[in-house]
Amino acid sequence: MVISFEEVSYRYRDRGMTPILGLDGLNLELEEGRMIAVLGAPGSGKSTMLQHMNGLMRADEGLVRILDFNLESGDSRKIPPKLRQRVGLVFQYPEQQLFEDTVEKDLLFGPLNFGWSEAEAAEAVRRAAFFVGLDEALLAQSPFKLSSGQMRKAAVAAVLAADPDILALDEPTASLDPASREDLMQRLHGLTKAEGKTVIVVTHRLEELVSYADDFVVIKGGRVIFQGTARELVHKQEVLEEAGLMAPSSVRIAGTLAAQLGIETPEMLPDAAALAAWYAGLLESQS
Amino acid sequence: MKRKIILGRYMEGDSWVHRLDPRAKMAAMPLFMVAVFMVDGYMGALALLLFTLAVIRGTGIPYRYFIRAMKPLMFLMLFILVFHLLYDAGGSKLLDAGAFKVYAGGLEKGIVSASRMALFIMLAAVLTFTTQPEQLAQGLGSLLKPLTCIGLPTDRLVLMLGIALRFIPTIFEEAERLWKALQSRGLDLSSRPLREKARLIIALLVPVTTGAFRRAIGLADSMEARGYRLGAPRSRFRAFVWKRADTLFVGAFLLPVAAAALL
Ligand SMILES: Nc1ncnc2c1ncn2[C@@H]1O[C@H](COP(=O)(O)OP(=O)(O)OP(=O)(O)O)[C@@H](O)[C@H]1O
Ligand SMILES: [Mg+2]
Numbered sequence: 001m002v003i004s005f006e007e008v009s010y011r012y013r014d015r016g017m018t019p020i021l022g023l024d025g026l027n028l029e030l031e032e033g034r035m036i037a038v039l040g041a042p043g044s045g046k047s048t049m050l051q052h053m054n055g056l057m058r059a060d061e062g063l064v065r066i067l068d069f070n071l072e073s074g075d076s077r078k079i080p081p082k083l084r085q086r087v088g089l090v091f092q093y094p095e096q097q098l099f100e101d102t103v104e105k106d107l108l109f110g111p112l113n114f115g116w117s118e119a120e121a122a123e124a125v126r127r128a129a130f131f132v133g134l135d136e137a138l139l140a141q142s143p144f145k146l147s148s149g150q151m152r153k154a155a156v157a158a159v160l161a162a163d164p165d166i167l168a169l170d171e172p173t174a175s176l177d178p179a180s181r182e183d184l185m186q187r188l189h190g191l192t193k194a195e196g197k198t199v200i201v202v203t204h205r206l207e208e209l210v211s212y213a214d215d216f217v218v219i220k221g222g223r224v225i226f227q228g229t230a231r232e233l234v235h236k237q238e239v240l241e242e243a244g245l246m247a248p249s250s251v252r253i254a255g256t257l258a259a260q261l262g263i264e265t266p267e268m269l270p271d272a273a274a275l276a277a278w279y280a281g282l283l284e285s286q287s
Numbered sequence: 288m289k290r291k292i293i294l295g296r297y298m299e300g301d302s303w304v305h306r307l308d309p310r311a312k313m314a315a316m317p318l319f320m321v322a323v324f325m326v327d328g329y330m331g332a333l334a335l336l337l338f339t340l341a342v343i344r345g346t347g348i349p350y351r352y353f354i355r356a357m358k359p360l361m362f363l364m365l366f367i368l369v370f371h372l373l374y375d376a377g378g379s380k381l382l383d384a385g386a387f388k389v390y391a392g393g394l395e396k397g398i399v400s401a402s403r404m405a406l407f408i409m410l411a412a413v414l415t416f417t418t419q420p421e422q423l424a425q426g427l428g429s430l431l432k433p434l435t436c437i438g439l440p441t442d443r444l445v446l447m448l449g450i451a452l453r454f455i456p457t458i459f460e461e462a463e464r465l466w467k468a469l470q471s472r473g474l475d476l477s478s479r480p481l482r483e484k485a486r487l488i489i490a491l492l493v494p495v496t497t498g499a500f501r502r503a504i505g506l507a508d509s510m511e512a513r514g515y516r517l518g519a520p521r522s523r524f525r526a527f528v529w530k531r532a533d534t535l536f537v538g539a540f541l542l543p544v545a546a547a548a549l550l
Contacts, residue, residue: 095498099493113474162472
């Protein structure tokens with residue numbers, strides 16, 4: 001178990017008088033070396049949960065275990081820097097993460113904080129920029145001159161540069177074009193397979209993770225209401241609805257076709273290839 | 288970064304003070320100020336304090352929020368008190384410790400001056416805690432309306448005020464988010480030399496201010512795109528309705544003024 005949340009509650013207290021519930025007795029266990037998708041309607045607590053993963057937010061109640069660190073509620077000891085290095089967090093709004101006057105300095109910020117030598121840090125930055133597909137010419141530019149897609153890539157690279165074991169990304173594909181989106185997901189998936197890292201991705205698009213994520217977690221009202229595979233999730237209509245999600249189009253098409261042909265909706269992997277294979281099979285059996 | 292400034296925030300609620308016309312609450316402020324400045328003794332200060340506590344009770348917001356609102360100015364109040372104790376030699380001598388003498392008159396003046404400030408902050412907090420920023424700006428606009436005829440650009444002032452009130456908390460929140468993101472990447476200020484600390488804090492200001500500017504420009508464009516023009520006639524979404532409670536509220540603030548004038 002690389003991450004575990006036990007009955008974790010968190011309330012936001014700074015806006016007005018009545019505390020706003022962020023997490024409500026959340027339970028979660030995640031395995032090492034997997035890619036995990038976190039889904040849920042806006043305001044369900046996804047970002048709040050992510051920020052508990054490297055001690056930025058401390059639980060009001062419950063226990064958070066990350067790697068070999070235990071973060072108990074009520075414990076106000078300083079978070080060890082090692083935890084921050086091993087768990088990288090890419091925030092939801094990249095423009096609120098970058099701050100230096102060049103992209104390169106921004107990418108260097110993490111590695112230098114964690115005490116790497118300049119040569120090591122520079123090498124890590126170059127690798128991270130290449131990994132996310134950030135043009136090297138942009139490294140000398142001000143981060144505030146980048147387009148929002150480029151900013152997003154820079155924000156991901158800035159976290160990856162510190163070589164975390166767990167990488168948690170909050171809606172990393174929000175401002176990316178479809179090609180970069182697919183590319184990023186593929187590369188993140190590669191990290192889990194080749195380097196055994198654990199990657200957690202918050203998203204509102206079920207489809208972009210269907211073929212990559214091993215595990216799907218659906219959150220509602222600060223609690224986990226579903227954890228399982230894509231195959232299980234796409235057929236749970238009520239869970240999808242509660243999370244404000246739609247079944248992938250392949251599943252919907254299969255459903256409509258099956259209804260028209262008067263046969264049962266097939267259980268299949270929710271992607272275009274599986275749909276095509278099923279349909280081809282149907283055509284063949286009819287001719 | 289953790290403990291935030293609370294004065295100037297809006298606290299959701301549904302008390303009768305929340306429901307008052309913002310113009311009534313604003314009109315009460317200068318009246319209250321007059322009363323506060325007319326007070327010059329323990330009895331008067333105590334009476335005003337009770338009056339203010341009654342209004343605070345009406346807001347349904349716990350007293351501790353009002354105390355927190357005073358925190359940033361606590362030091363100044365203490366300073367005022369000490370100043371009077373040291374330099375005001377009126378009335379009977381209460382304490383004589385060599386160079387340090389405390390007179391009853393000094394003590395009274397000190398306490399009354401410090402409580403003037405406290406009273407005023409508490410009432411200002413009542414206004415901002417119970418009135419949404421947009422309503423505050425809009426209410427001010429309609430109070431200032433008559434001044435347009437002497438050439439004061441009231442719309443413009445009100446728009447500016449409204450946007451500023453709306454943006455200040457967002458800017459704080461933005462700074463806080465950025466701060467969190469940096470901590471997440473291993474920022475630890477305590478271990479850094481002073482020069483490096485100063486450089487980081489200045490570096491932090493850059494994205495926050497550019498972000499605010501960018502947002503303000505975006506806002507101006509989007510307002511224009513949606514047909515907003517300064518000075519053009521415009522219907523209000525929530526027109527103010529002056530009710531009897533409003534008249535009573537403002538009337539109630541005449542009481543302390545009258546009492547202070549008569550006593
Ligand atoms: N800074 C804050 N102050 C007060 N309440 C907050 C704050 N941040 C979040 N909340 C509240 O906490 C709850 C969970 O918010 P959170 O940001 O974790 O949702 P989310 O699932 O990430 O949503 P989204 O998909 O919109 O990013 C919401 O009800 C939200 O209003
Ligand atoms: Mg979020």
